Amino acid sequence: MSTIAENIQGNAQLDAWLDHKLDELLPKKLVDIDASRQPSMSIIATKGTLDWAYPPFILASTAAALGWQVDIFFTFYGLLLLKKDIDAEVSPLGNPAMPMKMPFGPKWFQDFEWPMPNLLMAGVPGFEKVATGLMKKTFRSKGVASIEELRGLCLEADVNMIACQMTVDVFGFQPGEFIDEVTDFVGATTFLPVAKKSDVCLFI
Amino acid sequence: MTAIAQKLDARGLNCPLPILKTRKAINQINSGEIVEVTSSDPGSVKDMVSFCEQTGNHLVSSNEADNGFVFLIEKA
Numbered sequence: 637m638s639t640i641a642e643n644i645q646g647n648a649q650l651d652a653w654l655d656h657k658l659d660e661l662l663p664k665k666l667v668d669i670d671a672s673r674q675p676s677m678s679i680i681a682t683k684g685t686l687d688w689a690y691p692p693f694i695l696a697s698t699a700a701a702l703g704w705q706v707d708i709f710f711t712f713y714g715l716l717l718l719k720k721d722i723d724a725e726v727s728p729l730g731n732p733a734m735p736m737k738m739p740f741g742p743k744w745f746q747d748f749e750w751p752m753p754n755l756l757m758a759g760v761p762g763f764e765k766v767a768t769g770l771m772k773k774t775f776r777s778k779g780v781a782s783i784e785e786l787r788g789l790c791l792e793a794d795v796n797m798i799a800c801q802m803t804v805d806v807f808g809f810q811p812g813e814f815i816d817e818v819t820d821f822v823g824a825t826t827f828l829p830v831a832k833k834s835d836v837c838l839f840i
Numbered sequence: 841m842t843a844i845a846q847k848l849d850a851r852g853l854n855c856p857l858p859i860l861k862t863r864k865a866i867n868q869i870n871s872g873e874i875v876e877v878t879s880s881d882p883g884s885v886k887d888m889v890s891f892c893e894q895t896g897n898h899l900v901s902s903n904e905a906d907n908g909f910v911f912l913i914e915k916a
Binding site for chain 1: 852853854855856857859860862863880881891894895
């Protein structure tokens with residue numbers, strides 16, 4: 637009988653010792669584990685206009701420069717950003733906060749914000765071409781990379797670009813229309829487990 | 841002090857290009873060597889601190905000079 641009692645007492649002491657030891661060692665161990673693992677980011681890119689093409693590629697290329705693993709799932713209009721020739725344009729229509737400024741001329745002219753009525757944006761043929769040209773020129777003059785350049789930098793840094801198979805079917809695209817680096821044509825079922833494990837997950 | 845192994849002129853470039861070019865420059869040098877980055881983007885002052893923290897490289901100095909912001913980064 638006495639041996640059982642001794643065992644119980646011994647176990648209780650062992651538990652207390654273990655608790656104490658874990659409290660002492662675990663915080664440092666967790667910090668070490670966190671420091672040694674590679675952070676990751678998953679982006680769901682859903683928009684194909686010029687203005688919305690920037691955020692996924694800027695964030696992805698920057699994260700890759702920080703040494704993070706990056707996966708981007710291109711779905712719906714976002715899929716257009718994977719085409720060999722990106723012909724993304726920007727529409728000021730339905731973009732009420734978009735400032736309309738001229739990228740040339742004297743400073744007072746450049747600083748002037750043009751009041752553009754929706755009627756003009758909606759009704760004048762070629763207005764989107766003009767707006768697209770102005771945005772590209774402004775971005776270039778401010779030293780911002782082009783979409784093609786940013787996408788190239790992402791690919792160079794091994795950002796994984798995944799295409800949504802359903803969207804490819806719906807819009808009738810051919811796999812040959814996309815850049816060669818796109819090898820995965822999959823569904824949400826394949827992408828979600830990747831997103832689940834990532835530290836940062838963004839829907840753009 | 842260790843000599844500067846590479847100089848990068850990122851003036852006129854905007855976010856995130858200065859960081860992306862810095863990453864490339866660091867990839868080209870050896871551990872312990874230093875890259876000097878000059879940038880005109882005011883955002884790069886804080887971005888460079890964060891970049892070095894995240895990548896484990898050492899930001900030796902960060903100064904504002906007449907020709908822009910000058911950073912010395914030692915590769916880990």
